[in-house]
Amino acid sequence: MSRGAAAYFGALLALCALVALAFAIGRFPVSTGDLVGAFGAKLLGLTHPLPENVETVIFKVRGPRVLAALIVGAALAAAGTAYQGMFRNPLVSPDLLGVATGAALGAVLGIFLSRDVWTIQAFAFAGGLAAVALVYWIGSSVPRHDPLLALVLTGIVIGTLLGSGIALLKYLADPYNQLPAITYWLLGSLASINPSDLGAVALLALAGLAPMLLLRWRMNLLALPDDEARALGVDTRRLRLVVIAAATLMTAAAVAVSGIIGWIGLIIPHAARLLIGPNFGRLLPLAMLLGAAFLLAVDTLCRTIASIEVPPGVLTAMLGTPFFLWLFAASRKGW
């Protein structure tokens, strides 16, 4: 078995084991028998008498949360992989063009205006898209500059501007009521995932993923300098726009329901690259598998280690850093 196949096999195995574990544990006690019985009833139409609330917990609370962790983790990792390839820079995260900061500003505004959860999520999604659209519009209309550099710089300054908008709203928010809600949103959490959110997020994430998969071969060419890529017959400008739109769609959808979860979009692509090398077509699926498995592991810990929720942002770095350093030390593959 080749090294790449081994990496895929390992990641898939880990993911399956984690999904089984994530369904089996949680704050609400569900016995293994009931878990198997509930799935049997659901999938095979078997009859199995369940204790009160168990079905709700498995299919409406825990299940959606497991799926959300998988989708959000995969989406962030995919967006990070695409950005790092396209910007030819390993320090790039999906927030480079301001999608997460824009989404955060949208969500904070929603909380500030005391809107309901659905509206807050819609604000976040719209904020993420609007921020990147603004950055792209400004960055691409600056003449006589390296287009990538113009985009990155515009992303940084607009991101800072949006950040100060968030700071202002935090400052003006009611300190007893709204400020804690804002703080919790910015820390990120999958706790308030609702089954009805899930369909929309999955659909948007898939809509973002499809062009990346279809263009996976050309994505490698984006890593070349623009003139070389163009010499090979690629319209870099258009390709770049498509990739940015796709990555933004995925990230905005994910962040709208999860809040800010850092680290995954930055580090998971590196981990995947260490395992399988830089070919985008092979790299993307592995990064998504690793991202999904990693966020699921983190979120399962978040919801089980204490009676209160632990913010995933705290655990991603605590768990991820040693894992990444080990991988870094053990690997011989280059970027």
Add this chain to the structure above:
Amino acid sequence: MREAFILVGVLCSLAGIAQAKPVTDGAGRQVSIPVKVERVYAAGPPASMLVFAIAPDKLIGWTRAFRPDEAAFIAPKYGALPELGRLTGRGNTANVEVLLRERTDLVVDAGSTAETYVSLANRVQQQTGIPYLLLDGRLDAVPDSLRVLGKALGEEERGSMLAEYVENALRDIKGRVSRTRPEERPRVYYGRGPAGLQTGLAGSINVELLEYLGARNVAAETKGGLANVSLEQVLAWNPEVILTTDPNFYAAVWKDERWQNVAAVRAKRVHLAPHLPFGWFDFPPGANRILGLYWAGLLLYPGAFPADLRPRIVEFHRLFYHQAPTAAQLEALLGEPGVLPK
């Protein structure tokens, strides 16, 4: 000639200092306060409320301007006082210069008396030369705070009168709670935030009311302040009563099927705390919560608390807000969906 005027001015202000009276505040600090206090800045909403209750004409402004629905409960001349921002631990929006510009005689804050707030009080006092009174904001300390503040404001009688009112109310509430049997005390979940998944842990000021009423807060197994919890955890706790301060959550809880099997939802015991002109349950954590105690007491122990809250509300508003609510306002307060059982 001019020098003489200045000399007289200096002598007068020296005389003012000489006439200062010492007051011990809620943190045990000795604060020397001028005999005549006319202009008082309250550093946060709980303090505003106390100063407003004792001496409304000495309050120079609010930390945040009233929204129209809140202002309706306050006499227009007080409701229209300027917005000065807050000057307390939770993010300042006021500038210390404002205190000087407004010729403030006294700064009052009420809330935590922890080291952070003591040092903040000392710093502002040193920097501005304006005496800074720090009062204890816990429910049990409200009578003492009213007395100390009454003395500082030169309104000892009114301070004592309000303190006695609060003492009687608290004693009455404790008596009613102590006459309930332990097994009658429901298991309560306090849900904050738009999704209802933030709650107050044991010892947090946010659930002081629940603890005061002897209710069993389901989240009390952990000590701390506010925290996020998972829906699964709430289902595992399966609370018998849910109290919330968030109208969005109150509306969602009846529609979201995941909440339908929770005991409190089944028994239709999910309730929304009134919030006008100041919140009844949680924020701001001030004397306004006295009404919340009667409200929550009625919901938790239906037989043990007076079923008609109206006389209590009218009396409290008259004493603390200087204006009894109109019949329509009472209806608006108590008739909002979720405030009282149907």
